[in-house]
């Protein structure tokens with residue numbers, strides 16, 4: 386499954402691109418001509434995806450490899466990127482949690498730092514670069530805003546949605562767009578870890594999600610990638626501050 390947009394000459398930074406949705410998105414941007422910055426916290430995974438990007442690139446362009454934890458302020462230095470056209474804030478964690486849990490604040494801080502604070506910080510660092518290129522931002526959020534056992538995750542993603550609208554308003558006059566992609570259930574390690582069960586049970590639960598979903602299947606990373614490619618392309622030049630739901634209709638059941 387491939388797409389047909391052209392990102393030749395664009396520099397694209399995708400956080401959490403060592404796996405899942407971020408990795409598929411990085412390789413697809415590379416295939417469409419972009420110079421990709423692959424960044425994640427595990428060196429081996431960054432290297433594998435960077436190699437896949439070079440193989441996919443029509444010019445064999447090497448991806449820039451950045452091993453960094455988005456929650457560590459010292460890890461991220463924007464000086465590494467001399468030019469930036471597109472920022473995809475994709476790195477995220479999901480841990481189930483309830484208000485009665487003893488470690489409520491520990492998990493709250495971890496999820497807010499990973500899913501929200503890191504995005505605020507990196508966006509702040511990138512604005513001056515995006516202004517020069519009239520670039521744009523896509524933040525990867527979720528549809529899970531109302532799930533009972535996902536308290537801090539839901540708060541962090543709801544805040545991410547609102548953060549994106551606020552920056553779209555502020556950065557529009559600078560020529561920078563900002564949008565959100567809200568995936569439903571997508572087949573990645575994230576979903577497997579969230580289900581928190583063995584393989585057999587996980588397959589059963591995935592089948593249950595597929596049956597519940599109006600489109601009759603669980604999402605693939607490429608479903609989300611395609612939405613990111615649209616929102617970051619010139620076809621979406623009048624689209625900013627929007628939420629683009631990619632869930633096969635799951636949010637309505």
Ligand code: NDP
Pocket residue numbers: 400401402403404405406407424425426427453454455456475476477478479499525526527528567568569570571572573574575576
């Ligand atoms: P994956 O876990 O497959 O990939 C996420 C990547 O981000 C991993 O490589 C992970 O590394 C990395 N990452 C996590 N924390 C950090 C950090 N602090 N610093 C740097 N990298 C980090 O997840 P998905 O691809 O599924 O998720 C991508 C985004 O999509 C997330 O924001 C998630 O919330 C969102 N989403 C996913 C859904 C799904 O069903 N899959 C549904 C809705 C939203 P590591 O493995 O080391 O943690």
